[in-house]
Amino acid sequence: MSVIEEERVRGGVFKDINPEDEDQQPTVIESLCMNCYENGSTRLLLTKIPFFKEIIISSFTCPHCNWTNTEIQSAGRIQEQGVLYTLQVKTKEDMNREVVKSDSASTRIPQLDFEIPAFTQKGSLSTIEGLLDRAVAGLEQDQPIRKATDPAVAEKIEEFIERLKKLKEVEEEFTLIIDDPSGNSFIENPSAPQKDTALTVTHYKRTPEHNAVLGIETEEEEDDKKPVNDLDTMRNEVLVFNTNCPECNAPANTNMKLVQIPHFKEVIIMATNCDSCRHRTNEVKSGGATEELGTRITLHLTDPSDMSRDLLKSETCSVLIPELEFELGMAALGGKFTTLEGLLKDIKDLIVSKNPFMCGDSSTADRAEKLELFGQKIDKIIAGEMDVHIILDDPAGNRSYYNISWLSIRFINVYAPDPDPEMKIEKYTRTFEQNEDLGLNDMKTEGYAEK
DSSP, X not given: OOHHHHHHHHTOSOEEOOTTOTTOOOEEEXXXXXXXXXXXXXXXXXXXXXXXXXXXXXXXXXXXXXXXXXXXXXXXXXXXXXXXXXXXXXXXGGGGOEEEEOTTOEEEEGGGTEEEOTTSSOBEEEEHHHHHHHHHHHHHTTHHHHHHHOHHHHHHXXXXXXXXXXXXXXXXXXXXXXXXXXXXXXXXXXXXXXXXXXXXXXXXXXXXXHHHHHTOOOOOOOTTXXXXXXXXXXXXXXXXXXXXXXXXXXXEEEEXXXXXXXXXXXXXXXXXXXXXXXXXXXXXXXXXXXXXXXXXXXXXXXSGGGGGOEEEEXXXXXXXXXXXXXXXXXXXXXXXXXXXXXXXXXXXXXXXXXXXXXXXXXXXXXXXXXXXXHHHHHHHHHTTOSOOEEEEEETTXXXXXXXXXXXXXXXXXXXXXXXXXXXXXXXXXXXXXXXXXXXXXXXXXXSXXXX
16 A cells, blocks of 8 residues: 555545645655756645545746646546536636546537547646636647748648637637546536536446546456345345445445335445544435336425425436525435435535535635525525425436335324325426436347347
8 A cells, every 4th residue: 555545544645625724735846847857846735625536736846947837636536427518608707617627538619620638638727718728828839840840730720729719708609518537527617506507517427448548447257256136135135345435535335235115116225334534425226127207206395394204316316496496416416315304404515515616715705605595595494484396306217205104103194095285296208318318328128139
């Protein structure tokens, strides 16, 4: 185990960004300047950014030629899915959106037929304008040599550079696409906690080619390994397997069990407990097939006792509160088996307490005030002081509210056996885009063995 790995387990290297922490000082290393070949200094800071895990920030300065360079590297794990950000840049304010771009991310602007391939630039923490400036600087770097050796090519590149510079004025709307198979890139949503209409975030399953490029291609399992098909044994047994803590990366155990929920279906409950940092997580995944129709459940909150309703939210389910103009994407909180009060508290923690733009240099007074007001409205909903509707929309149909008497004898369903008048359940046909997100369009269930 390396020194960094040992310190990571003890929580001594990677710390949250805190300008008031005097102990959080960068490490200074003497290194060679690649511009003048004299010795300069590199400063390394190992830190953690919410929603971006652990990173290494490095800054090089040469006192001889005054050349400087800054970059970031992801020190955390590769995410389970890749991520695709599509941003419609319409105003100059969009140019100030903060962007985290990892080494494995590619950047495209379809209107200019322009692309920065993956692994051609180091990771960066910048803005949309900063990404364009960096692209312009890269194209201008060898222009003097091109003008001397190939003037025609240099002239065309100069024209393209001018088109890139005009994008910063946002005279016309353009599209910025960041595709990161590692899942470690990020574009800011300045409208948080409301939905960003200009930004589309899509999570996707990596292809074998993506895994090979990232160096995580898995080996084929040995033929003599026998799969476990005894479902009765699995239902009566808690499976334990080794994993790493998502917070401190220390070794931890994850417990998994199949559970049959009355009046619903079979689900898989997973729980991870870390003995090093005391971090605890739980997640629920559907153990059955994807339903033929999507399901949308609308619950009208009329009494504080509604907070005691049990609910099952799958990882494909989105949460909407129309009165707050709020929408939570399907992959934000993962699968959960909790109460309505627990779900609202998790939403508040995600939007307010764990928001990376509420602390440090990213925080602004207007943004902090808006998010604080959102947290107060959530508290009022929990206290039963606001008349709102909670909508669970799952295109896979894998979640449900429960009448409060089904899962606990402590509560009584006053409407039983009649339907709940405050709850509306709708079935709908999925769109092509929803099937694409669920990976159903390319799924072949008949004749898949045929060549």
